[in-house]
Amino acid sequence: MKVVDGIQMKMLDQTAMEEYKIPGIILMEQAGMAVTEEIMKEIQRQENKRVMIICGLGNNGGDGFVAARHLFQRGIPVKVRIIGDIARLNGDAKSNYDILKKLKTDIKTMLDFQDIQKLSDELAHSGIVVDAICGTGLNRGADGLWKELIRVINQCGKYILSIDIPSGVSASTGNILDTAVRANKTVVLQLPKVGNINFPGADYSDEMIVKDIGIPKEAIERNNLNISLITETMIRNILPRRKNDTHKGNYGKAYIVAGSMGMTGAAMLTCEAVFRSGAGLLKVAIPQSLNSIMETRLIEAITVPLPELKKGVVGISDIEKIIKTMKESDVIAVGPGSGQTRELEEVLRNIFEEATIPIVLDADALNSLAHRLDMLKLLKSTAVLTPHIGEMARLINIPIEEIQRNKIQIAMEFAQKWKVILILKGARTVIASPEGKVFINTTGNPGMATAGSGDVLTGIVTGFLAQGIQPLEAALAAVYMHGAAGDRAAVRIGEYGLMAGDIVVELPHAIKEIVGK
Numbered sequence: 433m434k435v436v437d438g439i440q441m442k443m444l445d446q447t448a449m450e451e452y453k454i455p456g457i458i459l460m461e462q463a464g465m466a467v468t469e470e471i472m473k474e475i476q477r478q479e480n481k482r483v484m485i486i487c488g489l490g491n492n493g494g495d496g497f498v499a500a501r502h503l504f505q506r507g508i509p510v511k512v513r514i515i516g517d518i519a520r521l522n523g524d525a526k527s528n529y530d531i532l533k534k535l536k537t538d539i540k541t542m543l544d545f546q547d548i549q550k551l552s553d554e555l556a557h558s559g560i561v562v563d564a565i566c567g568t569g570l571n572r573g574a575d576g577l578w579k580e581l582i583r584v585i586n587q588c589g590k591y592i593l594s595i596d597i598p599s600g601v602s603a604s605t606g607n608i609l610d611t612a613v614r615a616n617k618t619v620v621l622q623l624p625k626v627g628n629i630n631f632p633g634a635d636y637s638d639e640m641i642v643k644d645i646g647i648p649k650e651a652i653e654r655n656n657l658n659i660s661l662i663t664e665t666m667i668r669n670i671l672p673r674r675k676n677d678t679h680k681g682n683y684g685k686a687y688i689v690a691g692s693m694g695m696t697g698a699a700m701l702t703c704e705a706v707f708r709s710g711a712g713l714l715k716v717a718i719p720q721s722l723n724s725i726m727e728t729r730l731i732e733a734i735t736v737p738l739p740e741l742k743k744g745v746v747g748i749s750d751i752e753k754i755i756k757t758m759k760e761s762d763v764i765a766v767g768p769g770s771g772q773t774r775e776l777e778e779v780l781r782n783i784f785e786e787a788t789i790p791i792v793l794d795a796d797a798l799n800s801l802a803h804r805l806d807m808l809k810l811l812k813s814t815a816v817l818t819p820h821i822g823e824m825a826r827l828i829n830i831p832i833e834e835i836q837r838n839k840i841q842i843a844m845e846f847a848q849k850w851k852v853i854l855i856l857k858g859a860r861t862v863i864a865s866p867e868g869k870v871f872i873n874t875t876g877n878p879g880m881a882t883a884g885s886g887d888v889l890t891g892i893v894t895g896f897l898a899q900g901i902q903p904l905e906a907a908l909a910a911v912y913m914h915g916a917a918g919d920r921a922a923v924r925i926g927e928y929g930l931m932a933g934d935i936v937v938e939l940p941h942a943i944k945e946i947v948g949k
């Protein structure tokens with residue numbers, strides 16, 4: 433499913449109106465009707481059926497006017513309060529205001545703090561509050577009267593339904609510009625906005641329902657929208673069913689270079705995830721002194737002990753052995769628990785120069801790259817980078833907070849600039865492709881914020897790549913399944929005690945649910 437930012441939604445509205453000749457007032461009518469439908473559902477559930485609709489002066493407010501009219505016609509007690517001077521109403525919103533006025537509904541404007549206080553008193557008698565203050569048109573933080581209005585709405589304790597996006601949330605990023613309405617439900621118009629999906633906007637949107645307002649599918653396709661939500665259907669189409677007449681050779685040879693003294697566990701988790709995502713064979717290169725630990729725990733993998741220059745870490749002296757095994761493999765992953773050394777940079781340089789297979793780079797491989805991003809230019813094959821936000825900050829030398837505020841834009845620019853697939857991990861992982869496509873993942877839960885869960889993701893991407901799934905598709909499927917496995921684990925044992933190993937345990941079940949066997 434496509435997701436849009438504020439600008440893309442405006443373009444889409446324009447395409448519908450200008451090229452498909454759909455009058456804006458018809459779109460607004462459908463938006464208002466969709467909202468009415470949802471309000472009517474809530475009215476069935478609420479004892480107090482009085483509705484208060486709070487409108488701004490833009491088209492979001494216009495949607496509110498339409499809903500007010502439909503509720504009025506159905507005999508529902510409804511009041512409309514407008515924030516700002518109605519002399520500034522125009523276009524379709526003005527037309528709908530005029531109709532409401534003629535119908536002699538209870539409409540008042542709010543121009544000062546006293547009016548907001550009056551609203552506060554009135555809200556005590558309302559059952560449902562509709563937030564139609566502002567939608568995709570938000571252009572700055574809600575301050576002054578708006579701030580007070582939002583405070584009063586949030587404190588009223590009534591059921592709050594937002595139209596399109598809770599007022600105060602940026603549709604393009606999900607950031608809260610100062611303050612925002614905390615909705616119980618958001619009726620999202622036509623397509624989800626980035627701000628409904630990304631945090632913190634997703635928390636403010638709460639329960640969401642996407643409603644068609646009549647923008648033609650063709651118009652949506654024509655706009656070349658570059659952001660999508662990863663859906664279950666998408667993943668079902670990516671992950672093939674296993675054919676009967678096959679052997680382990682058909683499911684690929686994965687090669688992992690991971691682990692160092694004190695971090696053998698990272699390598700272990702990655703390797704287990706490789707097998708649990710269906711790869712046929714796995715070789716793991718591990719510093720010699722750690723080999724016996726690895727062999728005891730992971731009996732299915734073949735270990736390739738590396739002679740060590742320094743005890744417990746991979747070094748440049750190992751490179752010939754690494755390259756030789758790489759040339760016999762279908763995918764290589766480097767980094768989980770590798771330890772950050774100057775030597776690892778050199779190991780990476782050699783791998784980049786020689787590899788013709790997909791490369792997955794995680795953790796210490798990314799930290800090593802941070803000083804030498806230019807090395808990515810050496811790549812002859814596709815690389816998938818899996819930084820969390822801290823690693824991303826180190827990679828591009830931008831503060832964490834700035835990346836957090838602008839995840840999509842930053843991920844997109846990085847993937848395009850360096851021609852890699854970027855998996856920017858977190859609560860709502862963003863995947864960006866060299867072609868400028870961006871995907872947002874919604875599976876996963878805070879229980880996964882625990883040591884080693886990133887190593888598991890690296891193993892899943894590597895496992896899917898080993899099986900010949902195309903890099904972007906492998907990244908999408910891995911991120912989705914990683915979250916889905918985490919969600920299963922959270923259902924079983926809760927979020928508190930969830931450990932990375934639990935994600936590995938649930939992974940095959942999560943895959944089976946999607947693939948069917």
Ligand SMILES: NC(=O)C1=CN([C@@H]2O[C@H](COP(=O)(O)OP(=O)(O)OC[C@H]3O[C@@H](n4cnc5c(N)ncnc54)[C@H](O)[C@@H]3O)[C@@H](O)[C@H]2O)[C@@H](O)CC1
Pocket residue numbers: 442445456459460463488489490491492493494495565566567568569570571572573574575578595596597621645
């Ligand atoms: N043809 C269209 O464009 C349609 C738009 N629709 C609705 O219209 C919304 C977008 O409408 P608009 O672009 O008119 O804008 P909004 O209605 O979202 O915003 C209203 C106005 O508030 C002002 N504003 C923004 N931030 C403010 C702040 N912090 N403090 C004070 N004032 C502020 C701006 O001047 C803006 O024009 C969508 O979210 C959707 O609900 C729907 O009616 C469907 C059709």
Ligand SMILES: Nc1ncnc2c1ncn2[C@@H]1O[C@H](COP(=O)(O)OP(=O)(O)O)[C@@H](O)[C@H]1O
Pocket residue numbers: 819820857858859860861875876877878879880881882883884885886887888889914915
């Ligand atoms: N709140 C959350 N919601 C969804 N996924 C999460 C959440 N917290 C963490 N995750 C996922 O867990 C993984 C954590 O990875 P990472 O930080 O690299 O862990 P580690 O370095 O310990 O292996 C990422 O894939 C991330 O998307």
Ligand SMILES: [K+]
Pocket residue numbers: 492563564565566567594595596597598599
């Ligand atoms: K709104």
